[in-house]
Amino acid sequence: MKTTVERRRVIRPRPAIALTVTALLTLAVAVYGLTSGDYPITPAGVVKTLVGLGDATDAYIVNELRLPRVAAALVVGAALGLSGALLQALVRNGLASPDVLGVTNGASVGALGTIVLIGGGSVAVAAGAAVGGIAIGVLLMLLSGRAQGNRLVLAGVAITAILSGVIGWLLTKAQLVDAARATLWLTGSLDGRGWDDVLPPAVALVLVLPVLVLYARPLAMLEMGDDSATALGVRVARTKALVMLSSVLLASFAAAAAGPVSFVALTAPHLARRASRATGPNLAASAVFGAALLVCADWAAQHLVPGRQLPVGAVTGLLGGGYLIWLLVMERRAGRL
Amino acid sequence: MSRPYEVMQSPPQVLAAPPPATATRHRTRRALGLAAAVLALAAVAALSLLLGARPLSLTEAWHGLTDPASGAYTVVHDMRLPRTVLGLLAGAALGLAGALAQALTRNPIAEPGLLGINAGASAAVVTCITFFGVQSLTGYVWFAFLGAGAVSCLVYLVGGGRGATPVRLALAGAAINAALFSYVSAAELLQTSALDRMRFWTVGSLADASMSTVVRVLPFIAAGTFLALRLARPLNALALGDDSATALGARPVATRVASMIAVTLLAGAATAACGPIAFVGLMVPHLVRSLTGPDLRWMLPYTIVLSPVVLLGSDILGRVVARPGEMLVGVVTAVVGGPVFLFFLLRRKVAAA
Numbered sequence: 001m002k003t004t005v006e007r008r009r010v011i012r013p014r015p016a017i018a019l020t021v022t023a024l025l026t027l028a029v030a031v032y033g034l035t036s037g038d039y040p041i042t043p044a045g046v047v048k049t050l051v052g053l054g055d056a057t058d059a060y061i062v063n064e065l066r067l068p069r070v071a072a073a074l075v076v077g078a079a080l081g082l083s084g085a086l087l088q089a090l091v092r093n094g095l096a097s098p099d100v101l102g103v104t105n106g107a108s109v110g111a112l113g114t115i116v117l118i119g120g121g122s123v124a125v126a127a128g129a130a131v132g133g134i135a136i137g138v139l140l141m142l143l144s145g146r147a148q149g150n151r152l153v154l155a156g157v158a159i160t161a162i163l164s165g166v167i168g169w170l171l172t173k174a175q176l177v178d179a180a181r182a183t184l185w186l187t188g189s190l191d192g193r194g195w196d197d198v199l200p201p202a203v204a205l206v207l208v209l210p211v212l213v214l215y216a217r218p219l220a221m222l223e224m225g226d227d228s229a230t231a232l233g234v235r236v237a238r239t240k241a242l243v244m245l246s247s248v249l250l251a252s253f254a255a256a257a258a259g260p261v262s263f264v265a266l267t268a269p270h271l272a273r274r275a276s277r278a279t280g281p282n283l284a285a286s287a288v289f290g291a292a293l294l295v296c297a298d299w300a301a302q303h304l305v306p307g308r309q310l311p312v313g314a315v316t317g318l319l320g321g322g323y324l325i326w327l328l329v330m331e332r333r334a335g336r337l
Numbered sequence: 338m339s340r341p342y343e344v345m346q347s348p349p350q351v352l353a354a355p356p357p358a359t360a361t362r363h364r365t366r367r368a369l370g371l372a373a374a375v376l377a378l379a380a381v382a383a384l385s386l387l388l389g390a391r392p393l394s395l396t397e398a399w400h401g402l403t404d405p406a407s408g409a410y411t412v413v414h415d416m417r418l419p420r421t422v423l424g425l426l427a428g429a430a431l432g433l434a435g436a437l438a439q440a441l442t443r444n445p446i447a448e449p450g451l452l453g454i455n456a457g458a459s460a461a462v463v464t465c466i467t468f469f470g471v472q473s474l475t476g477y478v479w480f481a482f483l484g485a486g487a488v489s490c491l492v493y494l495v496g497g498g499r500g501a502t503p504v505r506l507a508l509a510g511a512a513i514n515a516a517l518f519s520y521v522s523a524a525e526l527l528q529t530s531a532l533d534r535m536r537f538w539t540v541g542s543l544a545d546a547s548m549s550t551v552v553r554v555l556p557f558i559a560a561g562t563f564l565a566l567r568l569a570r571p572l573n574a575l576a577l578g579d580d581s582a583t584a585l586g587a588r589p590v591a592t593r594v595a596s597m598i599a600v601t602l603l604a605g606a607a608t609a610a611c612g613p614i615a616f617v618g619l620m621v622p623h624l625v626r627s628l629t630g631p632d633l634r635w636m637l638p639y640t641i642v643l644s645p646v647v648l649l650g651s652d653i654l655g656r657v658v659a660r661p662g663e664m665l666v667g668v669v670t671a672v673v674g675g676p677v678f679l680f681f682l683l684r685r686k687v688a689a690a
Contacts (some may be wrong), residue, residue, distance in 0.1 A: 165671020321516020
């Protein structure tokens with residue numbers, strides 16, 4: 001009695017349209033970001049330069065000075081958005097994100113330890129950040145056996161608080177020059193990013209891609225609960241471990257490139273869900289929204305205070321903190337929290 | 338809840354029930370415990386005078402305290418004594434603020450540090466140091482109150498007041514902490530001279546204590562403590578729910594407002610004096626509750642005595658482990674207190690809601 005189950009993938013219009021529109025808008029903002037600066041270039045000029053037809057000055061300014069920064073914003077934003085979406089699907093809690101759970105602070109401790117105690121260049125700092133973030137990720141995986149859902153979130157809050165103590169200690173140990181560098185790093189900044197800074201999060205995105213392809217469906221099924229997922233043939237433990245590892249990798253390498261830019265990972269999946277109205281973890285849309293958020297925030301950080309450049313993390317921190325508070329109020333009204 | 342309220346045991350037969358012998362024994366035991374706690378406090382305070390970059394013997398310290406001609410006079414009077422007294426005051430203030438916040442929200446994880454109240458005070462102080470150029474404590478203590486008050490109202494409202502679950506409160510606190518952290522570091526980066534001052538202050542330290550600081554925060558902490566002790570009975574009643582509390586003669590709204598004022602005074606004054614110090618207000622009330630039970634009339638005095646023991650103990654630890662330098666007390670409380678909180682979290686069903 002074998003029935004043929006029709007396995008046609010229906011492409012629903014709304015998520016696809018939302019994804020395309022957002023991606024196009026992001027690109028538009030990115031190109032606009034390339035035009036603005038002390039030496040204005042027209043959008044047409046930027047596009048010409050990008051395809052290799054511009055003059056030498058434009059080419060230098062765009063390709064060497066502005067493009068790395070915009071590319072870093074795109075890649076870091078995508079990595080953060082993806083990391084948040086994975087984590088929220090895994091913990092089954094819309095309030096989870098690498099910064100709330102302490103992964104980002106772990107990366108900060110790693111990076112700061114490198115700046116203050118060892119004093120390495122940007123590669124060493126990035127490596128330190130990755131090591132710190134992954135260490136906290138492993139700790140969370142060990143804890144997640146005993147603490148799940150909300151309790152894991154609370155444990156993350158505690159870990160964050162402990163690590164901020166350590167960060168404070170490292171800051172007071174530092175010379176003033178190092179302290180200024182560390183504070184700038186801690187806020188999260190895309191200032192002066194070169195092509196080698198874009199590399200770590202890009203590598204993380206590529207590394208994580210196979211996990212996404214293979215485990216997106218099992219992850220979606222995990223949202224029904226461990227037991228139902230097991231009954232449906234999902235290898236729960238393996239899926240969880242791989243997804244957690246991917247999320248931590250993405251967040252740590254993003255922090256390695258841009259510092260702990262806060263709240264993008266929390267916000268992007270929410271916006272993605274609102275825009276696409278699709279069920280499931282919404283991975284692709286979250287990545288696109290992460291990139292969009294960071295590109296816009298970085299542009300705002302450069303132009304908000306005239307004559308001064310704010311670090312992008314200050315903008316996302318203030319906006320994202322406000323958003324989280326609003327979200328808490330809304331969740332409470334809806335009786336979900 | 339062993340002896341909450343006489344009125345609570347309303348059915349007449351129950352009123353007669355507790356054998357007076359047990360009640361007296363409980364009271365004696367608690368009073369003895371309190372005496373022991375005071376002794377511990379005295380011991381820690383003495384150690385705080387003795388230990389440091391240059392350890393003193395007991396006789397040296399005594400001479401330093403009483404005899405202006407002694408070699409240790411400067412060390413004791415200018416450095417260790419103000420530090421110890423400030424540690425006592427700030428510790429008591431932070432512990433009390435934590436105990437009150439926990440009673441007010443009926444929530445085990447409420448604590449000025451985690452809820453962002455200390456961060457509110459420090460953001461306000463950073464604002465006035467960076468943008469208004471205020472340097473003196475008298476100038477910025479009012480800003481600290483303003484910041485602490487604003488954040489405590491915000492976190493109480495966002496967290497959902499009486500119905501707050503631990504997760505909601507913690508996340509509201511985390512959100513506020515993160516937003517304020519971004520603000521503080523942006524302000525520091527805009528002005529590097531402020532960064533050099535602020536990076537020590539934003540960790541929480543007793544090292545710069547002076548007698549003038551002590552004198553300036555004393556009135557606020559005293560007022561907050563007085564208010565807190567007056568609130569023990571009404572808050573006990575509120576633990577039974579608003580309706581029962583009203584029936585027992587407590588005024589829920591007035592009690593809540595007064596508690597918020599007390600928390601603001603205590604946390605704001607402590608933060609203005611030593612910077613944001615986390616986890617003291619969380620650890621000590623939990624420890625005390627396991628000793629005395631949830632009756633605030635005993636809990637609050639115990640907290641007043643034991644919180645400085647923890648704060649000064651952490652300070653001494655910070656002086657001893659990193660000799661000849663020292664580790665700031667805010668770092669020690671975070672590194673020691675955080676794991677205690679984690680342990681507590683994993684052992685009990687805190688986050689059931």
